[in-house]
Amino acid sequence: MNSDDRYRRALDTAHRHALRWLETLPDRPIAPAMDIDAMLERLDPVLPENGTDPATVIDALATQAEPGLMAMGSPRYYGFVIGGTYPSALAADWLVAAWDQNTGSRQPTPATAAFEETAARWLVDLLRLPEGSGVGFATGATSANLACLVTARDAVLRAVGHDPVAGLGAAPRVRFFAGDAVHTSVALAGRIAGLGVPATVGADREGRIDLADLERALSQSAGPAVVALQAGDVHSGAFDAFGPAIDIAHAAGAWVHVDGAFGLWARAVPRLNALTDGIERADSWATDAHKTLNVPYDCGLAVVKDESAMVSSLGVHAEYLPQAAAVSDPLSRVAELSRRARGVPVWAALRELGRTGVTELVDRLGSSAAALAEGFASIPGLTVLNEVVFTQVCVAAADDRSTAALGEWLRAEGTVWASSSRWQGRTVVRFSVSNHGTGPDAVARTIDAVRRGASAVGAADGEVR
Numbered sequence: 001m002n003s004d005d006r007y008r009r010a011l012d013t014a015h016r017h018a019l020r021w022l023e024t025l026p027d028r029p030i031a032p033a034m035d036i037d038a039m040l041e042r043l044d045p046v047l048p049e050n051g052t053d054p055a056t057v058i059d060a061l062a063t064q065a066e067p068g069l070m071a072m073g074s075p076r077y078y079g080f081v082i083g084g085t086y087p088s089a090l091a092a093d094w095l096v097a098a099w100d101q102n103t104g105s106r107q108p109t110p111a112t113a114a115f116e117e118t119a120a121r122w123l124v125d126l127l128r129l130p131e132g133s134g135v136g137f138a139t140g141a142t143s144a145n146l147a148c149l150v151t152a153r154d155a156v157l158r159a160v161g162h163d164p165v166a167g168l169g170a171a172p173r174v175r176f177f178a179g180d181a182v183h184t185s186v187a188l189a190g191r192i193a194g195l196g197v198p199a200t201v202g203a204d205r206e207g208r209i210d211l212a213d214l215e216r217a218l219s220q221s222a223g224p225a226v227v228a229l230q231a232g233d234v235h236s237g238a239f240d241a242f243g244p245a246i247d248i249a250h251a252a253g254a255w256v257h258v259d260g261a262f263g264l265w266a267r268a269v270p271r272l273n274a275l276t277d278g279i280e281r282a283d284s285w286a287t288d289a290h291k292t293l294n295v296p297y298d299c300g301l302a303v304v305k306d307e308s309a310m311v312s313s314l315g316v317h318a319e320y321l322p323q324a325a326a327v328s329d330p331l332s333r334v335a336e337l338s339r340r341a342r343g344v345p346v347w348a349a350l351r352e353l354g355r356t357g358v359t360e361l362v363d364r365l366g367s368s369a370a371a372l373a374e375g376f377a378s379i380p381g382l383t384v385l386n387e388v389v390f391t392q393v394c395v396a397a398a399d400d401r402s403t404a405a406l407g408e409w410l411r412a413e414g415t416v417w418a419s420s421s422r423w424q425g426r427t428v429v430r431f432s433v434s435n436h437g438t439g440p441d442a443v444a445r446t447i448d449a450v451r452r453g454a455s456a457v458g459a460a461d462g463e464v465r
């Protein structure tokens, strides 16, 4: 048996299983049939002494995994903020794995680097960010937030004469502010970057940063500062008032970073323009491609207006690394030296959709969320708690116990999957519309399931049956 046969048989096996998964995705029950403990019990805990034929390994993997797989790509999966995957993006991802190009430097991997650079330019244009911004392909918005905040920290320190290469020990304190509703990943990135968790500034009911409070917070102390704003609150979908917030922060000399993990994509839809007015005047932005753009995990984007600041913070120099002359290498825009060419599936998804297709995608996600909210609001006993401005819908029954029971009923019944959360002091069932396939049919089936669930748990009378 030559090695080509081994690839062919392993890949054919994977292909067959992948197609079966993808083709049954729209109709399978969404929650896994087995939990993690049951899954672990299925697997041999002891590393076998002898090897196994690759195709047999893949067949066993797919067969054993099946009952523990969540149908996250279903058009009726609304948990967390999770996209599905477009066919071209998935197929491109397979090629990326087959090519196995370590896309840290441009010179050794011209093909994948060129596709990534092209995708980055397309994105900056599509999201209407400043031309010439530096773009790093990170694993997700968390690592993109980190890349941007490290850049921000260094830039504000350099501006007061401290060389960040000397470390934070002798550096002036960098003040770090964010609204109350800041995403936990920004706080995590702040901690890793040595900024600590952000000092929280007030926010309104929907989670939008309080402008007067931001101004007050910035004026109460002096020194270098970083302000993190948010495009898309995970509960309400709300957007900060970017124009005024950025003016206030810049007037105080602060660097403005925007966490736009899913909300930045609103930029692609003309009717949603008002939500992100002024956002292009920030200094850096983090977003995900694996959420709204529906490429496979994992792919986030770190965008910094001043690319040279990004390269100063994240670039490395070593004699053995080939360095392209005038243009920065991919490894100088994220905190990774070796990585897969995760920007290539982004190129493929953008090429599959075109500008119009991206606009239609994001528009459809927003319209489907609005339609869900309208449907939920018509169900006796249910209330939609947020202003549905984008893709997020939080619904609650008369009391927390019934709301929790509704979430459990839905997840067990299997037509839809939505996560439970706490928001505004109440238990909620949270629907995040992020899958490219979520349209009128999914919306109708979802409203029907929620109606049955609300009735089953007695949502209208506040009594858990």
Ligand SMILES: *Cc1c(COP(=O)(O)O)cnc(C)c1O
Pocket: 081, 139, 140, 141, 142, 143, 183, 185, 186, 232, 233, 234, 259, 260, 261, 262, 288, 300
């Ligand atoms: C998902 C999300 C993040 C974190 O992104 P990952 O891709 O999971 O790392 C950050 N901020 C917001 C608003 C998010 O929705």
